Amino acid sequence: MRSEKFGQDYRRRSMLVCVLVGATALRTVAQPDRQVAITIDDLPAGNAKFMSGAEIADMNSRLLAKLREQRIPAVGFVNESKLYKLGEVDERIKALAMWLDSGFELGNHTFAHTSLNQAGLKAFEEDVIQGEVVTRWLAAQHKMKLRYFRHPYLDTGRDLETRREAEAFLIARGYRIAPVTVDAWDWMYGRVYEDARERGNTALEKDLLKDYLEYTDTMFAYAERLSKELVGYELKQILLLHANQLEADHLHELAAVIRRRGYRFINLAEALSDQAYSLPDTYIGEEGTDWLDHWAITRGKPAQGHPVFPAWVIERDKAISRPASAPAP
Ligand SMILES: [Zn+2]
DSSP: HHHHHHHHHHHHHHHHHHHHHHHHHHHHSOOOEEEEEEEEEEEEEEEEGSHHHHHHHHHHHHHHHHHOOOOOOOOEEEEEEEEEOTTTTHHHHHHHHHHHTOOOOOEEOOSOOOOOHHHHHHOOOOOHHHHTTHHHHHHHTOHHHHHOOOOGOOOSSSHHHHHHHHHHHHHHHOOOOOSSSSEEEEEEEEEHHHHHHHHHHHHHHHHHHHHHHHHHHHHHHHHHHHHHHHHHOOOOOEEEEEHHHHHHHHHHHHHHHHHHHHEEEHHHHHHHHHHGSOOOOOOOSSSSHHHHHHHHHTTTTTOOOOOOOHHHHHHHHSSOOTTTTTTOO
């Protein structure tokens, strides 16, 4: 009787173990160990020219609070031209210092968001140098180095000679180029969102957020598929975001979408340790694009099936009246 019961228990436990092992194996197959690094461009704010120093400080402090709460490492890429507004320079520099005070890292995104493709090599290089003065000083105060560079508009050169010369210049100045593999155009969602926010159009804010989160989810699925096609596994992704009100208000919801896909957040250095980032890359073009695209085009097999950006957001963005000098991505 006793031994029979023992036998039953044992069998039940063995079955349970089998079921658990099976479930773990299934989960492993269905859910790879997904990792993503977050990068945030256009600091201290995409729209800095049209914001007060106080608004910029408030936006950055809310964005940083969300990153900290979510335990998400991030590198913020700076356009120092946005610091120079008479009477506000100190406040604007403090908004950058907050990043370092909170344990985040800053990188260079050129002084005036200069496109290598549009400005040419010499002007680009000068803008890189002009763009590192305050940031390098702030980093040194925090015993950190300025070590990352992000190309404005992701424009990496329209011919290979220029591209390679620019890269050699950046490396000589101590930079590692920060690629992008996931880009859900939050700068455009963000522009329309900020306009809706100013007008108090909360219904539009909601619609934009919903669409933005869905589009980001779709872009991750696309990046995962391309990764597997290119390297046979899901590489450590690098997501491009921008310093705007959309992220400052909703970054936690974005993080939830990304976590739901099975991701954990890593820092940029960890992401760059993925061997994929040393794949051959001879991409050149008028238009900047992400690195999955670079690698696919380099192989002579341009990526197919890029998710279509919602036309209604483009239409809304066009409808916003803004000065000709309005900021771009
Ligand atoms: Zn930018």
